[in-house]
Amino acid sequence: MRVDPELTLKAPRGALNALGGSRSVRQDELMPTPYERPPAPGPSLDERRAARPVLSRPAEGRVVAGVCAGLAQHLGWPVSVVRVVLALLSVPTGAGVVVYLFLWALAPQSQGGVVAGRRGRAAMDPGLGAPAPALPDMPEEERRSARVLLVGGLLLAGGLVVVAQNAGFNLRLGVLVPLLVVATGAILAWSQLDDAQRGRWLGSQEGARRFSVARLVLGAVLAVAGLVILATRGRSLAAIWDIGLATLAVLAGAVLIAAPWGLRVWTELRREQAEAARATERADIAAHLHDSVLQTLALIQRKAEDPTAVAQLARAQERELRSWLYAGPAGSDATLAAAVAEVSHDVEDLHGIPIDLVATGDRPLDERGQALVRALRESLLNAVRHGRPPVSVYLEVGPAGVEAFVRDHGPGFEMEEIPADRLGVRQSVLGRMQRHGGTARIRRLEDGTEVALSLPAAAPETQPTAAEEHHEHA
C-alpha cells in the first residue's frame, strides 16, 4: 500500500498539510480504494466479504465469457461443477444457455488488480474448501482444449438435430436455423461489449479495433439475415422485395422524424456530462485550495508580525501549489532528483530558509544515491544553520557519475576549525561519501561555503558499504 493510512488519518486537514502532508491526503481522496482500507476493528466484515465475493466475470481463466468462472467464485463451488451443471441444464430446454446469457449481460467484468486481492483472500479462506485457486491459473492450452470441446459439443448437437430430423421428428428446422443464426450474430456483436471494456483497460490498438469492427459488422449481418429469413418464410422473392422496400421506407421515415430529437437528446446528454465533469473538477480544486491556500492565508494573517514565519509559510505554500499544478507523472518518486528535491524542501520547512534547487539529469534511486542524498541533507542543514541565504543546490546526474553542490553565503568554515567531536560534517558528509566510493570537498569561497559531493558511476565493492551503512544507523 502506497499511502500510509495512519499518516493520512492523523494529519489534520489544515494548513499543516501545506507543509508536506497534503499530497498523500489528496491521493487518498482521489483513489478511495475500499479494498485497501486498513483492517477495520471488526475483522468479521472482511471475512464476510471474502466468503462471498461479488459476482463478476474474471477475464483470466475464462473459456467463453467467464460466467462459469465468476459463478464458481461467487458460490464457492469448483468451476468444473458449475460448467457441467450449466451444460446439463442446456440440453433439454436450453435453460442453461438462457442463464448463461442473462449472467453474461448483467455481471460486470473484472480483471487483474481489481479482483486479485479479493480472489486471493477467498482462496486462502480455509472455510470454503473449494479449489477456487485452481481456476485463475488455468493454462492457455487447457483453455484452448476446453474451447475445442465446446465447439465439438455444439457440432455434435447440430449433428443430432439433423439425425433426428431425418429420422422423422419434426424439429421445425425452418424456425430453428434462422433463430440460431440470429443468436450467433447477437453473440458475436455482444462480445464486443466485453472487448470494448477491456480495451479501456489495456489501451486499444489500431489493428485490434479494426478486427472488432469487422466482428461487429459480421454479427449484425448474421442477425439481420436470420431475422429476414424468419420473417419471410415461405414467400416469393418478389414479396420479400416488397416487404423489404416497405420496411426501408418505414425505417427512413422513423429516422427522419426521430433524428433531430435524438440529436438534441444526445447533445444534451453530452453537455450534462461535460458539466458534471467540470463541476467535479471545480469541487476538487476548491477543496484543494481550501485545504491549502486558504488555510495558509489565514495562518499568515495571524502571524503577520513574524516575517520569518510568513515567508516560510508562503514559500511552503508556493511549492505545494506548484507541485500540485505541475505534478509529474506518479511513480517518479523513486529517482535521485526527486529524493534531492524532497530533502531540500524538508530542510527548507525545518528552518524557513529558501533553498534554490537546480537539477539536471536523473536516475533511479539506489543505495549509493541514498547515501548521497543523506550527505546532501546534512550539508544543507549545515548551510542553513551556519551559513546565510541564499542557499542553492545543484545536482548533476551524468554518465560519469553524480555531482551535487550545496552553496551558502555565510562566513564559512574550515575543516581544521571543526572540533573533532563535531560528528555532523566529518561523519555524515565526508565519511559517508568515502564509504560509498565517492568524495566530499568543502571549500571556503570569498562569500560563503560550498560543499561538493561526487559519486562516480561505477559501483565499487558494495558489500562492505552496505554493512557499514547499517552500523551507521545503529
Place this chain on the structure above:
Amino acid sequence: MSTPEPVAVVLVDDHRMFRSGVKAELGDTVRIVGEAPDVDTAVAVIREQRPPVVLLDVHLPGGNGNGGVDVIHGCRGLETPTGQPVRFLALSVSDSAEDVIAVIRAGARGYVTKTINATDLTTAVRRVADGDAVFSPRLAGFVLDAFGAAAGEIAEVDEELDRLSAREREVMRLIARGYQYKEVAKELFISVKTVETHVSSVLRKLQLSSRHELTAWAMGRRLL
C-alpha cells in the same frame, strides 16, 4: 556599473500589486518610464518610450494569447533613441520549460524568476541594458539539460549551435551552482567580460539551435 545614470525601463506585468512592488524595490537605480498590464498596451507604450530595457512578464492577457512572446514580436526592430536595440528581460513566476524556451527564443536577453531580490534584479537590468545575457541558476540548469551537456556532449568547435563548448559548459555549471558572474570569473581565472561573452554565446545558441531536445524536452517535461 558602467553608467551611473539610472536605466530607463518599461515594466509590463498584469498584476498591479507586483508592478508597484517592483517600483518600490528598485528605487532610483532604475527609472520606470512606463507600465503596461497587457500585450497591446505594452506594445504601444514600448513603441512610444523606446526604453533600453523592458521587464516583461511571461503571462499576459491580450495579443494572440502568447503573452510576453507577442510583445517581443510586436516590438521587433525597435531601437532606443541612442540606436541600441530595445532589450527584454523576462520575469516570471512560472518555472515551466515551455515558458522559458518560448520567451528566450522569441528574443529575450534573459530570464529571472519573480522571487529575485532587488539588488540582483538591478544588476540584471543593467546587464541586459549593456547587451549581455542574464541567466538564473534554473535557466542554466535547463540549458545544461537541453544541450545534453550534463550527459557529456561537448561541442568540438565553439560555433557549433547544437552543443555547448567545454568552457560554456563550465560557466553554465557554475551559474547553476549559484555563482555570480564575478565568482565564475574568479573560479575560472577569466575576466567578467569573458564570462559575459560566454553567457551571450550560450543565449545565442539557445535562440538559434534547432536541437530537437530543446523543443521536445520543453514540451515533454517541466522545469523542477
